[in-house]
Amino acid sequence: MERNMRSITSLAAVAVLLLAATGCGGGSTGGSAQGAKDPTTGKTITDSKGQAVSVEAANKFKTAMDAMVQHDKAGDWSEATCSSTAQLFLDAADQQGDTTFAEAIYNAGLAYQRCKKDSEAKKHFTQALQKNPKFHPARVQVALYNLAESGERNLDAAISEMRQAAVVDAQYKNVEALVHLALLYMKRGNQVADNDGPNDFQRAKRYIQSALAVDDAFMPAFNQLAIYYLETAKQKAGRKTGKAVATNVSKQKKVDTQALELAALVCSQAIRKNPNYAPIHNTAGMIQVELANLNGAVQEFNLARRLDPTFYEAQMNYAAVNLQFRGFQQADEAYRAALKMRPNDYDAHLGLALALRGQIDDANFDSMVAAASAELEAAKKVAPERAETYYNEAILTQEYKAKSGGKGAEGALMSAKGLFGQFIQKAGASAEFADAVKRSKERMSEIDQIIAFNKQTEAERKAAEADMKTKEAEQEAAAGSEGEGGEATTPAPAPAQ
Known part of the structure; x- marks a missing residue:
């Protein structure tokens, strides 16, 4: 939970x-x-x-x-x-x-x-609500626990309970409930109009503003308002919203800079009120990623995780952005911090595997290849259906295991080819993996060419060795004739190469 x-x-x-x-x-x-x-x-x-x-x-x-x-x-x-x-x-x-x-x-x-x-916490929140059904702080917590237990699928029920707490019971005076209600509306994101607004995002904005009207120093409300503007900008660009961890946006549709600057302004105002609130720095970092200011993003994510070392999203964001400009050691450290909080987190295991792969050199080759491979195996155990693991395992196998030399090189190449094939099968027609599928097919063809070339080279080597032995035998025979007193003969010319 x-x-x-x-x-x-x-x-x-x-x-x-x-x-x-x-x-x-x-x-x-x-x-x-x-x-x-x-x-x-x-x-x-x-x-x-x-x-x-x-x-x-x-x-x-x-x-x-x-x-x-x-x-x-x-x-x-x-x-x-x-x-x-x-x-x-x-x-x-x-x-x-x-x-x-x-x-x-x-x-x-x-x-x-x-x-x-959490089980003890929920039990006491439920008891408090039973003592007083209008005790809205308890209703907020019970609603959140019920949503978590549903795998965050029962959003309609959660919104109904949160609205009961924030609007009916608290009469707009519980700022936590108001911000939670806004967050849930944004998470659901439907376009159905009701008395509270034309769609979920507009309803979310309304309740965030209500929270700030009650307490203009309530940092979670500022943070949610900045997230609202960030997600609205993504929506307008036709981008998927709601992603909590930074990703490479270089190949995605660019969002409206003006909308992002509005989100950044909200963050700036909030930071002036309270510079020690970690989530606002994480949100500011997400905005800087969208603005392609990776240095600024790293600074914000790093500050967020230093203010709150248990802030999973900040650790993951700091690691992900560092990976984008080869900050492998920094990414390694942050992914490990995330895994201490969530030992079975797929993205953290996969990210750590990439950070380890980026640190491979001649001095640590064997240990780093083994460590990266172990993280990929851990990721595969957590989520065997995820296609990304197979692609990255194929890259590690082709680029490092196969190039370590020895008799196992061809076997490693064939293993890499099989992994690329598994990735293609699991990726299916997903647009997210279209480029990687294309590269995988190219790499599979490249592996076939390498194996064919190696076999051809091996055949040529064996032919050359046989030819050399023939020459040596002829020379020995000629030398023997001379030693017996016969006339020296001119050796036959070597076969044309």
Whole structure:
């Protein structure tokens, strides 16, 4: 589930706080007759249902919040700290002694989520929603988990739940829900009109702007707005949208520069507000890739991954762009960082294989060829249906294994030819692989020519050896005649070559 959750969004959910009652008096308490007071306003502190929170429960809740903030700042979340922090929140809920303290149960779920204990996290989010069906932060998280469990296929259901949380329950006040809703609309991308807009992209823009109207410093909203302009520019160019990892755009349709500059402007404004928000630098890097400014892209991706070393997309983007201008060692390091987060990631294994292949030289030939081959095998195990693996394995075999010399060279060439054939079969009629299919056919023909030439050369070598032996025998025979006292004879001329 971890991969799906990260691919849906890079927003880190924020813990909910207890609020002072806006009305007079407040509700009844469960675990104590005395309700806690806000030290600033003196008003009674209440839960999401308006029930007064006891002093004891509020104190335990504050202790739990302090622990969560401390671990967030230190970045030292572990199974032990997640469990202990979650238990602090659950103790606060128990102290309250009733069935309404959704905030504490929700925050316990967030504590589990911090160390990717997703089953525990979802369980507590679900419990919080059961305590209070209008508790929109929990509805957001449950909707995301349900979408992840569907393989991100049930977008309609996710959008319905997210809209319920953002618009109906939160009344446009939950900026996280609004940005998630926009993201889901962009992911679905349909053209069906409804009361919220003419199509999904326009609906997404509306909800991003709503989030910024509530909080003009909310960085995920800025980031999603920049992504909106970037993806809109791709749409206008007839390009596929939604790709999270940078690719070589040199052979793709160029997008409108003006639209890209608008996206870049949003990034610039956001970075001025908060230069330490990693996702905005990753988005800025994607924009620079489209503008063909690879140096600028590398700088942004590198900054994003340094700000957040666990940012998978930034690591992959930094690696992919470095591969484009032969930064093989840098790509190697970033792909390895990505694989630490996702050991079974196909793209990271394939990318690392290419980075290793680019570093092959005479000094490390055997070890690097073996390492690159091992990564290709790992990629093939993860996704045996992916055509790219076979093409790159064929290149490695033809260009390196076959050229290492020895009796196995012809066998390696035949293996490469077979791999090119498998690639062509798996690629089918896909336009994405059209150029590679053409090159594969050319290489297969080239391999046939090399093998034929080698066989011809071998035949010629054997003929020359036989001819040499004949000459030597004739010379020995002539020398023997002279030694016996006979007249020297003129050797017959050698056969014409």
